Amino acid sequence: MKFSIRNGRIINPASPGNQRDTIGDIAIDNGRIIAVGKLPSGFSAEREIDASNLIVCPGLIDLRAHLREPGQEHKATISSESRAAASAGITTLCCPPDTQPIIDTPAVATLIHDQAANAGLTHVLPLGALTQNLAGKQLSEMAALKDAGCVGVSNAMRPMADYQVARRALQYAATHGLSVFIHAEDPALSNQGCAHEGAVATRLGLPGIPSAAETVAVASYLALIEATGARAHFCMLTTASAVTQVARARYDGLPVSADVSAHHLHLTELDVLDFDSQCHVRPPLRTQRDCDALRQGLADGTLSAICSDHQPHENDAKLSPFSTTAAGISGLETLLPLSLKLCEDSNMDIVDVISRLTTGPADILGIEAGKLASGHAADICIFDPEQYWTLSLDNIVSRGHNSPFLNWELKGKVTHTLLNGKITYEA
């Protein structure tokens, strides 16, 4: 099928400098982009999307989305969350290995691929487990996991037994050209905490997770990355000090990258006041100073991606005293508008914001996606940057209704999502 997208503001961060933000058309044939800028002469589209006053950008790539399948289908499924992703302009989701069963065998990775293909609404790229059963003790069969389509390896939020296992895991992953996705949290320091150790946790009497739980782990892993030369990625940094450490390491030429979640860019410990369990997340919401540093790190490129850390939950999971509630936010549908909000809040350039949702995560994953260019799969997001809308229980698509952003007025609404040249969402 031939497709054309006409008169859109095309934001393509992969283009050279002055062509990253242009007005033009895109031609699509047989699932692939065949021209960007002007339609080829004589191109006759069977369907045309008028993108006047809309932004056309590569389909968004979300580095971290818990899809709950296999194992927790009462919370969500690959099918249900693929639909939410499509409605949010997301065409590629990366899912962590802490499913049930865990993604430590090729069979589970294959199952996830199959389910995603059945749904047909978004690409799903699994991360394999770094250690068997995520127990942090024995290495997983990383080569087999890679063959089964895992784009990287991670121990998710589970602790490693010790730094010797971590060092060996980094070495072994590097042997197979796999990036290691690290959740930097020292388990002894985070202990039983459920909120940032600071003024708010003190007031509410909530067990705290000190900033040191993250900074100690980042420092230790940086030392191991330096020693092994392994390629590693820090997931969801939350502290100013960790951002500084990663910036320094990148300056020194270490093969590291890092991302930040959309909610850590907009919420702080203060949002936990009143014991709001929708703001119970892990790692925890930290101080305004940390939030400012995360935004700065995102603007200067130290943090090269924004993820949703999508964690859909059933309603009951959030209905108990704060520390006993499940952590996490259903975040797919707020990923784009919360990112765009940085243009206004922090004066960030919109092309840079889009790059943190497209080329940035694509580079981290080492995949050919996140760009609009001839020959590439037509994974495309089209949105109205000026449209205001409110996320509500009536319009949220994800099975998880747990969001502190319900009833927020958001700006920027997806109008069309294309996956391999097929419309997977249309407002």
Add this chain to the structure above:
Amino acid sequence: MNKRNIQLDDNNRLRHFLSIEGLKRHILTDILDTAESLSGVTQQTVKKVPLLRGKTVVNLFFEASTRTRTTFELAAKRLSADVLNINLATSATSKGETLLDTLRNLEAMHCDMFVVRHVNSGAAHFIASHAAPHISIINAGDGRHAHPTQAMLDMFTIRRAKGEFYKLKVAIVGDIEHSRVARSQIHALSTLGVEEIRIISPATLVPACCETLGVHVYHDMRQGLEDVDVVIMLRLQNERMETALLPSEHEYYRLYGLTEEKLALAKPDAIIMHPGPINRGVEIDSQVADGPRSVILEQVTHGIAVRMAVMSMAMQSHLADAHSSALESSE
């Protein structure tokens, strides 16, 4: 966004009593004045007033307690309420029932007031925000967060002994980090306008950013006790030694145990308080605990009047609600 304080009704009267934080001084003073007027009841031959007659109060204790539960029970009975004690530390919740389900079941029994103690911070807030509108929630201690009736009985004891609050220097000594009592005392003391609140504790037991609560932190007990009018000792839990917070009881007592010798640095008429149960020889010397300046047993006595005051005030808000809605429906 200005969130409404769920503790107050539309007329800013106390509806639930969950934490001291967020309550204005006049409400705390009202509680103290009401407690003062009710304290006479305990001395009468018939120790009852009919303020809660026909009402059912449920003591919902998800965590073991003897003293607090007993004084709540006595307070409710002296207000002529029917009292139900439910010890949930060993009951349904250990069979996997959620807190919300437990709550719905008790609501179905048409009770009027829940006195709640729970191991998790915020449990009383959670229950108050999900309970049916006709039910009042009184927090009898939630995790490390708050124990507001304990703080108010302490304020009552201080006011009885010292009169005005504004000139007082108060020292709280011990494990602040894990103490709901200390948190509520700090809010109460600062709302009532004392001159200075001091925390005396080693750094391992001082919560993060403690100064944001408006206190001065002392690590040296001798400096901290200098010139104070009120010394509040906190109980030290044995498990603090196991989690690398303190080296030994011995060293703790040497540095932070209240002895006559250290007490000599406080004002000569300083009073000694302790929420109980006391650990003699761990945080306080017996001579001090039983000495003339100790008001530890008065605290227990005052607990009944203060809890009567809080319960009757919270119930009045509901009675007024019921009254006005009855008027509306008759119009």
